[in-house]
Amino acid sequence: MTTGFITVRFLDIVDIFLVAFLLYQLYMLIRGTVAIRIFIGVFSIYLFWLLVKAMNMALLGSILGQVIGVGVIALLIVFQQEIRRFLLMLGNRNFINQHIPFLKLFRPSTPVSSNEIEKITNASERLANNYEGGLIVISRGSELKTYISTGEAINADISERLIANIFYKNSPLHDGAIIIVNDKIKAAGCVLPVSNNPDIPKDLGLRHRAAIGMTENTNTIVIIISEQTGKISVSKEGKIYKINSQNRLKLFLTKEVGQ
DSSP, X not given: XXXXXXXXXHHHHHHHHHHXXXXXXXXXXXXXXXXXXXXXXXHHHHHHHHHHHHTTOXXXXXXXXXXXXXXXXXXXXXXXXXXXXXXXXXXXXXXXXXXXXXXXXXXXXXXXXXXXXXXXXXXXXXXXXXXXXXXXXXXXXXXXXXHHTTSEEEEEEOOHHHXXXXXXXXOTTTTSEEEEETTEEEEXXXXXOOOOOTTSOTTOOHHHHHHHHHHHHSSEEEEEEOTTTOOEEEEETTEEEEEOSHHHHHHHHHHHHBO
């Protein structure tokens, strides 16, 4: 396609679309953080450098060119946390499945049996009735070894009584999460990544933020039992859903992780 003196190829349109998409995802990632101010400052310097080059100001252009050249290394240091989160987001199955749906066909599945879902549901309801907090992570295809290593290895069969004992208020493991992979409780007292999403409601505590962070970074379902309210919620793909009854929790788990 030719417009005046400009020739626009199909690949040019694709190039613009991809750059815009990546910039949008980067903005969404650092929105509401201090990093957004640094990003705007760096971007302003870059635009000023392009203006200087267009005006053929050799000396100033050379100085700014050297600053920007070295600045790439500085940006890797300053934005190391944001870059890490961005790469995790790109590699996350949820992100890929959302934007490239046909890849779902190649996603490994590790369904949980109906009997085990019943035990998890009963344990969650028991904790809620006793106002005992809990975090139950259920894998949907990943072994989660990095997060399992932060807790105490158990590798036990799923048991309502075991889950209740782990989250008993005086238990040394009750503050962490349990991780379930392939119908086994792999570990307890595990540390989950806390979400930095600025849109999370202020009334949600650390348990909910940790659950959101876990489902943002991994292909999991997380059950949250609030110690203050005795309410049950579940997190999926970085979002929180309130559960009003034991039957609804069972139906949710059956749909998301059941056989």
